[in-house]
Amino acid sequence: MTVSFEGRVAIVTGAGGGLGRAYALELARRGARVVVNDLGGARDGTGHSDAALKVVEEIAALGGEAMSDGGSVTDAGQMEAMVAHAREKWGGVHILINNAGILRDKSFAKMELADWKLVIDVHLNGSAIATKAVWELMREQNYGRILMTASSTGLYGNFGQANYGAAKLGLAGLTKTLAIEGAKHNIHVNTIVPVAGTRLTEDLLPPEIFKALAPENVAPAALHLVSEAAPTNMIVGAGAGFYHAAYVTMTEGVLLPPDERTVEGVAAAWDRIIDRTGERVPQNGMEHTMAVMARLQKGS
Numbered sequence: 001m002t003v004s005f006e007g008r009v010a011i012v013t014g015a016g017g018g019l020g021r022a023y024a025l026e027l028a029r030r031g032a033r034v035v036v037n038d039l040g041g042a043r044d045g046t047g048h049s050d051a052a053l054k055v056v057e058e059i060a061a062l063g064g065e066a067m068s069d070g071g072s073v074t075d076a077g078q079m080e081a082m083v084a085h086a087r088e089k090w091g092g093v094h095i096l097i098n099n100a101g102i103l104r105d106k107s108f109a110k111m112e113l114a115d116w117k118l119v120i121d122v123h124l125n126g127s128a129i130a131t132k133a134v135w136e137l138m139r140e141q142n143y144g145r146i147l148m149t150a151s152s153t154g155l156y157g158n159f160g161q162a163n164y165g166a167a168k169l170g171l172a173g174l175t176k177t178l179a180i181e182g183a184k185h186n187i188h189v190n191t192i193v194p195v196a197g198t199r200l201t202e203d204l205l206p207p208e209i210f211k212a213l214a215p216e217n218v219a220p221a222a223l224h225l226v227s228e229a230a231p232t233n234m235i236v237g238a239g240a241g242f243y244h245a246a247y248v249t250m251t252e253g254v255l256l257p258p259d260e261r262t263v264e265g266v267a268a269a270w271d272r273i274i275d276r277t278g279e280r281v282p283q284n285g286m287e288h289t290m291a292v293m294a295r296l297q298k299g300s
């Protein structure tokens with residue numbers, strides 16, 4: 001069955017190029033009305049351009065409907081104005097894809113605190129600010145689909161990206177609590193972990209791999225995660241046509257007897273503490289606490 005976005009209004013931040021542009025075009029092709037947000041700066045976040053406007057023109061050429069927005073995700077007033085504008089013009093906002101991002105890569109030893117703060121500000125605070133701007137409206141509508149953008153650096157680490165990695169894992173964490181808080185208002189929140197050939201990765205990837213990693217191969221997963229049938233509270237990886245899920249797990253662990261609750265006791269039990277046999281995926285913090293309580297009751 002064809003997945004349609006007819007009647008839906010979607011905001012895609014950072015949609016003037018790369019992945020955001022691919023999402024915006026595919027949403028529009030499938031009938032959504034799209035706010036193409038982009039500050040239009042350089043990869044490090046400096047400067048401005050009319051990148052968003054160009055994507056709106058591409059959507060219009062396909063026969064779709066879109067509006068451009070040049071606001072910064074770091075500015076709450078601009079995000080509120082963008083949402084108000086979309087609501088006024090199209091009557092609501094059903095989908096938000098938090099995709100805007102910049103890089104300020106340096107080893108942690110050489111990283112200036114200003115570069116730490118700016119990257120956290122655009123990715124983590126920016127996604128929270130844009131989400132806050134739609135949250136009440138989505139609660140009122142009893143419908144919302146929100147996608148955060150994490151990265152392999154956030155989940156697994158990468159040399160030279162401490163600021164970026166911290167922000168990206170923060171977004172996966174934000175997803176988990178918003179998915180819980182949004183559930184009763186039919187707001188589904190997920191995280192995508194893309195791999196794509198864009199200006200962010202062009203100097204990291206050999207040309208043939210860059211080509212295989214077209215953003216258009218990430219868009220199907222992103223759109224599934226903001227569709228009516230979207231799951232919630234998932235972390236989904238997508239790149240080059242390969243799709244997978246990532247989980248935050250907990251091991252079965254060990255309940256040490258009182259006389260072994262020492263540094264030496266933990267060291268002696270280490271292999272059993274980290275053993276992945278019987279690992280589980282708690283769906284919320286309470287489930288984690290209950291697992292601890294259950295072990296206490298069991299007494300071993």
Ligand code: NAI
Pocket residue numbers: 013014015016017018019020037038039040041042043045051071072073074098099100101102122126149150151152193194195196197198199200201
């Ligand atoms: P890109 O640089 O083409 O897209 C990011 C867009 O965000 C740019 O058009 C930029 O102008 C815009 N932007 C930056 N700061 C903004 C702000 N304050 N307000 C509004 N817009 C702003 O790069 P790409 O690769 O398409 O990245 C999209 C997202 O995917 C980013 O969050 C990135 O961290 C993430 N990502 C990308 C990966 C890849 O392999 N390309 C891997 C993992 C994550």
